[in-house]
Amino acid sequence: MLPEVYIENLSQYVGKEVKIYGWVYNKRSSGKIRFVLVRDGTGILQCVMAKGETPDEVFDKYDVLTQETSLIVSGIVNEDKRAPGGYELHIKDIQVIHIAQDYPITPKEHGIDFLMDHRHLWLRSRRPHAVLKIRHRLVKAIRDFFDSRGFVLIDAPILTPASCEGTTTLFETDYFDLGKAYLSQSGQLYVEAAAMAFGKVYCFGPTFRAEKSKTRRHLTEFWMVEPEVAFYELEEIMNLAEEFVEYIVARVLETSKREFEVLERNTEPLEKIIRPFPRISYNDAVEILKKNGINFQWGNDFGNTDETVISQQFEKPVIVHRYPAAVKAFYMKRDPQDETYALSFDMLAPEGYGEIIGGSQREDDYETLLKRIKEHNLPIDAFDWYLDLRKYGSVPHSGFGLGVERTLAWICGLDHVRETIPFPRMIYRIKP
Incomplete structure (x- = not known):
């Protein structure tokens, strides 16, 4: 059984495999490397998938992940000063709980009335x-x-x-x-x-x-x-x-x-x-x-x-x-x-x-x-x-x-x- 941890406590698990429950905050792709930002209420974690290292069936799940999709990610914790919060997770598995459809608040600019309505x-x-x-x-x-x-x-x-x-x-x-x-x-x-x-x-x-x-x-x-x-x-x-x-x-x-x-x-x-x-x-x-x-x-x-x-x-x-x-x-x-x-x-x-x-x-x-x-x-x-x-x-x-x-x-x-x-x-x- 993998330890289920919060992002704010990742410093205690460097080099260990853990499980994180959260939501997709954002994602981006750079060739054979894909990044998924996951938030869990205590912080935001950069999760990394690499073609050839991450299992193919897990690597392919990247395409279905939308902003605010809820999920469980597991992988190895690495310290990386460049990453948000100073740590990143090298993904071994992703379990999708619910795929969010057309989340209304996107990275673009929104007016204050729109944001207050939402x-x-x-x-x-x-x-x-x-x-x-x-x-x-x-x-x-x-x-x-x-x-x-x-x-x-x-x-x-x-x-x-x-x-x-x-x-x-x-x-x-x-x-x-x-x-x-x-x-x-x-x-x-x-x-x-x-x-x-x-x-x-x-x-x-x-x-x-x-x-x-x-x-x-x-x-x-x-x-x-x-x-x-x-x-x-x-x-x-x-x-x-x-x-x-x-x-x-x-x-x-x-x-x-x-x-x-x-x-x-x-x-x-x-x-x-x-x-x-x-x-x-x-x-x-x-x-x-x-x-x-x-x-x-x-x-x-x-x-x-x-x-x-x-x-x-x-x-x-x-x-x-x-x-x-x-x-x-x-x-x-x-x-x-x-x-x-x-x-x-x-x-x-x-x-x-x-x-x-x-x-x-x-x-x-x-x-x-x-x-x-x-x-x-x-x-x-x-x-x-x-x-x-x-x-x-x-x-x-x-x-x-x-x-x-x-x-x-x-x-x-x-x-x-x-x-x-x-x-x-x-x-x-x-x-x-």
Whole structure:
């Protein structure tokens, strides 16, 4: 019985005969030598057939192999630095499982709409394969960071009775006899409750925003990680955000060299992501916009273009803090030095990628929070449990949310977040 191995492990089998299960990625012929590129999900392997060396009945199977035909190949593993992955297989046998007919994604150029319509197949190609391998490692780095620092994972509900950041961007559904329910925009309110029980917590899952936005930074369904820490004020949570981003970028750089080569991503800018990060106030950021000829009105929130201009002034992520309270959520604590500002911050990624983190110190006083809820015309009965947190042992606490897809787009140097998630959901796309 031949050992059944994955391509990524071939270095352990040089000189030995093995069996590989996979699909035909491409093929080419050079006289009496034929090459079949086989992929198995872990890598791409060059398989070689030579007339007179390979059995004739196996050599002739080359003609029936089409792109994405599934097969089992067996042969001797050789080390060859010129081959993809550094190894090749000298074929002894091919067992065809299924011949693919007219695979629609060929080596020629295809438009992005065509590729997105065929996303279920495009995942097999090198570029999306590399992006999603990096996503996997980014997610692992995120979990490792918090797990190794004593944070407890809390799974926040996806169906919620109320909004945490404004009702205009909620997906609504009927919830049996209890009225309306909404798909979660954020798990933040729930991890605030958990932070009062466990001290340091985070949630990590899908979130939903019904924004009619067509920008390259927006998805209607995306993943967000949200830590929350009891007794942290604004300074401490900004420090945590810096440490976190430095860590995850370094981990991905360490584990994804091959994938960055596939994407032709220049990683030199990422190697500069070392603390401390620059920090500027909202007012400082407004001055940057004015100096760069942007007609920006003080008191507005920053749009995509504004964030791009601000972030392009720095080689590292920049933290913008103390936004006007009027443009921030009801739960953010006001600055005791000036009540018109919120103790909030955003982190903008360099290279023009804009916001990847939003966070704040939370309002911890019962009467003040009740007042804010009323000012925002939110239903008090939906937040009675949230107000309870300010009645029974309230403490200062803070947290933030990092969007996985925006962060991955920056790390990979992608033009659009639609490539950062296996099956993107946008206002004009819900299939496949």
